[in-house]
Amino acid sequence: MPQPAATPFLKSPVFTGILFGVAAYTCWGLSPLYFRAASMMTPLELNAQRVLWAFLLCLGLLAATGKLALFGRVLRDRRLLAVLCLTAGLMLTNWLIFVYAIDRQQVMAVSLGYYINPLVAVLLGRIVLKERVSPLQWGLLGLVTAGVLVLVAAAESSVWLSLLIAFSWGFYALQRKRFPVDSLVGFTIEVMLLLPLALGYLAWHGGGALAQIAQAAAEARPWLGLLGLILLSGLVTTVPLVAFGAGQRRLTLASMGLLQYISPSLQFLLAVLLWGESFRLHHAIAFGCIWIAVIFYSLENWRRLRAG
Numbered sequence: 001m002p003q004p005a006a007t008p009f010l011k012s013p014v015f016t017g018i019l020f021g022v023a024a025y026t027c028w029g030l031s032p033l034y035f036r037a038a039s040m041m042t043p044l045e046l047n048a049q050r051v052l053w054a055f056l057l058c059l060g061l062l063a064a065t066g067k068l069a070l071f072g073r074v075l076r077d078r079r080l081l082a083v084l085c086l087t088a089g090l091m092l093t094n095w096l097i098f099v100y101a102i103d104r105q106q107v108m109a110v111s112l113g114y115y116i117n118p119l120v121a122v123l124l125g126r127i128v129l130k131e132r133v134s135p136l137q138w139g140l141l142g143l144v145t146a147g148v149l150v151l152v153a154a155a156e157s158s159v160w161l162s163l164l165i166a167f168s169w170g171f172y173a174l175q176r177k178r179f180p181v182d183s184l185v186g187f188t189i190e191v192m193l194l195l196p197l198a199l200g201y202l203a204w205h206g207g208g209a210l211a212q213i214a215q216a217a218a219e220a221r222p223w224l225g226l227l228g229l230i231l232l233s234g235l236v237t238t239v240p241l242v243a244f245g246a247g248q249r250r251l252t253l254a255s256m257g258l259l260q261y262i263s264p265s266l267q268f269l270l271a272v273l274l275w276g277e278s279f280r281l282h283h284a285i286a287f288g289c290i291w292i293a294v295i296f297y298s299l300e301n302w303r304r305l306r307a308g
Helices: 013-037 043-065 068-076 078-103 107-128 135-153 159-178 183-204 209-218 224-250 253-259 262-274 281-307
Strands: none
Touching (some): 013 078, 013 224, 013 253, 043 068, 043 078, 043 183, 068 183, 078 107, 078 159, 078 183, 107 281, 135 159, 135 281, 183 224, 224 253, 253 281
16 A cells, blocks of 8 residues: 655654754653663762763764864864863753752752753843843743742752752853854863863772773673663763754754753653652742743744744
8 A cells, every 4th residue: 555645844854853852852851760770870970971981972973974074173273162161061060960969869850950941041141142031031030030939938958959950051051052063063072171080080989880890790790781871871961962953953943942841841750750759839839830931931932933
């Protein structure tokens, strides 16, 4: 039986971009599953492993995509290299807080941070880039602020994790927007800049989990599972970023803005339904404020998308 012909939309860059965007945000949303499974490593060691294996994987991807020459040109640009030093620090800060929060069973705080982040980006755009903020956006920022203040009033200590996640990633995205560079090339340089710290930390701790694998192999004890978790750290770190870059090239910012809430929504579901994190009245009020802001922010993006 002949198959129906694919519609033009299914072959379009927009459809491909949506697939890449959904893949990226789904990977980020489900990533707490990996970090909980790898909790035998401390947050510092886990991030050191991420830097090491992500760098090796990115080098392979640069070679496969023919971007090694571009990589070399960016390395020789002192201005861009200085910016990437800053973004590497912001990225590491975000990673450390992210893994620390998951290790402390505060996945809901992670979710809240990424719900807040897009509106933090609006605020930073207004302050730093002098971008216009509509009255509706100011109102939504006020609603998010009210939700955060509810958590502060309830003495919810994890709210600071949420704010650190939101602002560290917000400043990271701001700098990458001000000084654009190919996403894969930029990320490779960022992890390369962090590599001495990662290798130094692993050496200081005698190789960390890698030493445990060597010892287990020498004693004929199981070691493949731990090796798999270590190697996965590079994939978990790099694959969503590459997918995000591919989606961002094919979609408008408004379109990506509509997809970005996949990630915190999945994290929230994991926190409440899988790991049974506490969800009390003050959480309901705070998340309610933020969800309302998210809905109206998404509707505004959708209106701009339709108008464009």
